[in-house]
Amino acid sequence: VVRTVQPVLEDQAPEDEEAAVSLGASDWTVFRRILFPAIWPALMTGVALSFTRSLGEFGAVIFIAGNMPYVSEVTSLMIFVRLQEFDHAAASAIASVVLMASLVLLLSINLWQARYLRRLHGR
Numbered sequence: 001v002v003r004t005v006q007p008v009l010e011d012q013a014p015e016d017e018e019a020a021v022s023l024g025a026s027d028w029t030v031f032r033r034i035l036f037p038a039i040w041p042a043l044m045t046g047v048a049l050s051f052t053r054s055l056g057e058f059g060a061v062i063f064i065a066g067n068m069p070y071v072s073e074v075t076s077l078m079i080f081v082r083l084q085e086f087d088h089a090a091a092s093a094i095a096s097v098v099l100m101a102s103l104v105l106l107l108s109i110n111l112w113q114a115r116y117l118r119r120l121h122g123r
Contacts (some may be wrong), residue, residue: 001043001046001047001049001050002046002122003046003122004043004045004046005039005042005043005046006048007042008038008039008042009035009039011033012035012038014042014082016034017030017034017035020033020034021043041113041116044109044112047110048105048106048109050103051105053106055075055076055098055101055102056076056080057074057076058076058077058080061074061077062074062077075094075097075098076098078094079091079094082094
């Protein structure tokens with residue numbers, strides 16, 4: 001998330017914030033009206049990238065949360081276990097659900113980005 005938001009914050013002109021403060025805006029108002037709308041697309045992109053990265057991560061989750069079946073089991077580990085048990089049908093079903101969730105997320109982000117850019121450019 002930091003790597004997607006940082007360039008936006010670096011490109012943000014300090015004059016915008018200074019102008020808002022000189023017109024009497026509070027720090028919260030400056031953040032809410034100037035900074036937040038600028039970082040919102042990058043923030044959502046970072047969240048989506050983090051989520052998709054987490055779909056395949058199971059080492060850190062097992063280390064922190066443990067591996068209790070049906071309590072803290074993650075999908076990538078479930079797929080791995082089913083493949084070790086030679087239950088290819090179950091592994092394929094779980095992988096299909098993960099794939100569909102990722103596809104829905106990707107399409108949602110693309111639709112949101114297109115709508116945001118149309119609104120931003122006035123079309």
